Amino acid sequence: MTDVNFKTMSLPGQTGAGGTSGPSDQSSDDASLPYDLIELLFFAYRDFTGDPDDVLAKFDFGRAHHRVLHFVERNPGMMVTDLLNILRITKQSLGRVLKQLVDAGMIEQREGLHDRRQRLLYTTEQGHALAEELTRLQKVRLERALIGLPNGSEETIRQFLLQMIDPDARADILALVRSSFDLKG
Amino acid sequence: MTDVNFKTMSLPGQTGAGGTSGPSDQSSDDASLPYDLIELLFFAYRDFTGDPDDVLAKFDFGRAHHRVLHFVERNPGMMVTDLLNILRITKQSLGRVLKQLVDAGMIEQREGLHDRRQRLLYTTEQGHALAEELTRLQKVRLERALIGLPNGSEETIRQFLLQMIDPDARADILALVRSSFDLKG
DNA sequence: AATTTACGTCAGTCATATTGACTTAATTCT
DNA sequence: AGAATTAAGTCAATATGACTGACGTAAATT
Numbered sequence: 001m002t003d004v005n006f007k008t009m010s011l012p013g014q015t016g017a018g019g020t021s022g023p024s025d026q027s028s029d030d031a032s033l034p035y036d037l038i039e040l041l042f043f044a045y046r047d048f049t050g051d052p053d054d055v056l057a058k059f060d061f062g063r064a065h066h067r068v069l070h071f072v073e074r075n076p077g078m079m080v081t082d083l084l085n086i087l088r089i090t091k092q093s094l095g096r097v098l099k100q101l102v103d104a105g106m107i108e109q110r111e112g113l114h115d116r117r118q119r120l121l122y123t124t125e126q127g128h129a130l131a132e133e134l135t136r137l138q139k140v141r142l143e144r145a146l147i148g149l150p151n152g153s154e155e156t157i158r159q160f161l162l163q164m165i166d167p168d169a170r171a172d173i174l175a176l177v178r179s180s181f182d183l184k185g
Numbered sequence: 186m187t188d189v190n191f192k193t194m195s196l197p198g199q200t201g202a203g204g205t206s207g208p209s210d211q212s213s214d215d216a217s218l219p220y221d222l223i224e225l226l227f228f229a230y231r232d233f234t235g236d237p238d239d240v241l242a243k244f245d246f247g248r249a250h251h252r253v254l255h256f257v258e259r260n261p262g263m264m265v266t267d268l269l270n271i272l273r274i275t276k277q278s279l280g281r282v283l284k285q286l287v288d289a290g291m292i293e294q295r296e297g298l299h300d301r302r303q304r305l306l307y308t309t310e311q312g313h314a315l316a317e318e319l320t321r322l323q324k325v326r327l328e329r330a331l332i333g334l335p336n337g338s339e340e341t342i343r344q345f346l347l348q349m350i351d352p353d354a355r356a357d358i359l360a361l362v363r364s365s366f367d368l369k370g
Numbered sequence: 371a372a373t374t375t376a377c378g379t380c381a382g383t384c385a386t387a388t389t390g391a392c393t394t395a396a397t398t399c400t
Numbered sequence: 401a402g403a404a405t406t407a408a409g410t411c412a413a414t415a416t417g418a419c420t421g422a423c424g425t426a427a428a429t430t
Contacts, residue, residue, distance in 0.1 A: 034324055034327040034328060034331065034339070035320070035324065036343065036362045036363075037327050037339075037342065037343060037346065038320065038323050038324070038327070039259075039358070039361065039362045040343060040346035040347060040350070040358070040362060041230070041233060041346055043346075043350050043354070043358050044346040044347075044349035044350055045226070045230045045349075047349060047350050047351045047354070048226060048349055050351075062385060062386075063385095063386085064385080064386060064387085074224075079407075079408090080407070080408060080409090081406085081407060081408080089386090089387070089388090090387075090388065090389080091408075091409075091410090092387085092388080092389090092409095092410080092411090093386065093387055093388075095408090095409065095410080096385095096386085097386085112407090115396075115397070115406090115407080116395080116396060116397090117394095117395060117396045117397070117406070117407040117408065118396095118407065118408080119407080119408065119409095135220070135223065138223050139219055139220065139223070141349060142219040142222050142223070142349070143219060144348060145345050145346075145348035145349040146219070146345065146348075147348065148344070148348075149341055149344060149345060150337070150341060152335070153341045153345065154219070154222075156334055156335060156338045156341055156342070157222065157341070157342060157345055158221065158222060158225060159333075159334060160330050160331065160334060160338065160342055161222065161225035161226055161228075161229040161330075162225060162229075163329060163330035163331075163332065163333075164229035164230075164232060164233055164326060164327070164330040165225075165228050165229050165232050166232045166235075169228070169232070173224070173225070173228050176224065177221045177224045177225060178221075247416065247417075248416095248417085249416080249417060249418085264376075264377095265376070265377060265378090266375085266376060266377080274417085274418070274419090275418075275419065275420080276377075276378075276379090277378095277379080277380090277418085277419080277420090278417065278418050278419075280377090280378070280379075281416095281417085282417080297376090299428095300375090300376080300427075300428070301426080301427065301428090302375070302376045302377065302425095302426060302427050302428070303376065303377085303427095304376080304377070304378095
């Protein structure tokens with residue numbers, strides 16, 4: 001479920017297509033309340049990734065590059081193996097993307113000080129700038145989405161998103177994110 | 186940014202890899218607070234789509250099939266054109282996926298009553314069952330994520346997600362979702 | 371009668387992923 | 401010191417889901 005958008009859309013009921021009407025009536029009872037959240041999450045995520053996509057396209061990068069750049073920016077000096085575990089892709093998939101990022105001067109590989117097998121990953125000045133720009137765009141959207149919500153909503157949403165994550169993975173992700181969770185108790 | 190997960194992950198700082206420590210310290214000041222939301226949203230969405238992916242795999246379906254099945258289930262009798270506008274993919278891309286769903290007996294095409302050019306789309310009994318199962322999985326995850334949140338959180342999250350969507354698209358999506366917005370606003 | 375719409379199809383391409391096997395170098399374990 | 405493991409890279413072949421652009425046909429609308 002990715003990449004959805006539409007301009008002038010017409011759906012049955014509006015078009016009088018087949019006599020059938022809009023979404024099947026499941027929203028009458030409270031039992032299926034979060035039903036609409038499914039679709040909202042879908043569209044929200046789509047637009048959330050849309051902003052970066054546009055910028056990345058200028059560099060002939062895709063989402064795979066975004067992921068790599070983002071995590072290297074957040075964890076300077078990380079190993080290739082770490083990245084593989086986080087992204088859960090194969091070495092081959094990462095290899096290509098990583099090579100392109102290195103070739104484009106966005107990511108730098110330095111030999112490990114203690115372990116010379118390692119190629120520790122760092123963003124270059126250019127890579128840092130791109131990563132920041134992409135993050136900025138996503139922050140702008142997030143901040144806009146938080147406008148007008150009651151006090152404490154940001155923390156509620158943070159909690160909600162965390163609880164959407166597989167329980168097994170939460171601890172790892174929290175360590176990775178190192179958010180304001182700890183700070184707030 | 187899709188498909189991320191990890192089991193035993195080690196990151197610099199823990200591994201003592203290169204002497205560099207975890208995420209670069211940007212979370213000290215409140216100006217960058219929603220930073221962590223970026224990553225949480227990323228992982229949350231990943232796991233959100235993970236449940237359906239596993240079921241779909243059994244049928245040799247992917248996310249593209251999920252999207253199509255979902256919207257047809259929600260809008261029985263919709264036209265191919267509607268689907269193209271919602272999904273914003275090309276006819277060719279949809280064609281293949283749709284054909285597979287029809288061949289697998291998940292979706293049925295019926296000639297429009299008033300307009301015989303149309304191939305109105307309906308889920309079959311089987312398709313309906315699969316769609317329901319996929320929805321059920323996502324509902325379970327959503328409901329689990331809502332546990333323990335303060336009163337009114339669901340509405341807050343609904344509002345948040347809506348405001349994450351491009352302003353131009355919101356009206357269309359609201360019409361499509363037909364959620365409890367109207368009922369409560 | 372001409373145009374537009376709904377749908378389908380052909381042919382070729384691209385990005386991102388996959389699996390499995392294999393190599394090299396360096397480190398760690400026994 | 402020798403064996404095993406780990407980090408990283410590489411090869412080859414394949415799959416999925418998307419793309420562009422052109423073309424065809426039937427049916428509806430103007």
